[in-house]
Amino acid sequence: MSREYSLEIAKNTLRESGLKVTPSRLAVHRVLFCSDHPLTHSEVAVEIKDLSSDQSTIFRNLNDLVEAGLVNKRELGDHVWRFELIRNHETHDHPHFLCEDCGQVTCIPESTFSLKKSAKFGEVTQVLLKGHCSDCQK
DSSP, X not given: OOSOOOHHHHHHHXXXXXXXXXXXXXXXXXXXXXXXXXXXXXXXXXXXXXXXXXXXXXXXXXXXXXXXXXXXXXXXXXXXXXXXXXXXXXSSOOOEEEETTTOOEEEOOGGGOOXXXXXXXXXXXXXXXXXXXXHHHO
């Protein structure tokens, strides 16, 4: 885990967002906090398998975090919902790369693209690149 997770900050964040602090919700929040890319419900469930949370509780917690404005929920063209913690510095979504072979999603730094609202396209709300990741090309 490259980021340091603070339990107290997480508890305060949940409370300030109007959410009840529960062990399962904290576990889901921690998994998303420590991830460097969007995760599916199944990937989150695998990460907290030691906790006695069932699949539906995990899914409800993910959706509660979305409704509270702490997490983005995106479908990236492959009919799979992915969840990603909204970081303090983010004001909007950033681009993603989806490997068409393995389904791995990678975040692309916003500085890679300079897309703004234009008369030609309107407002761009999501940038998604699809292709074959370096692991799948081997």
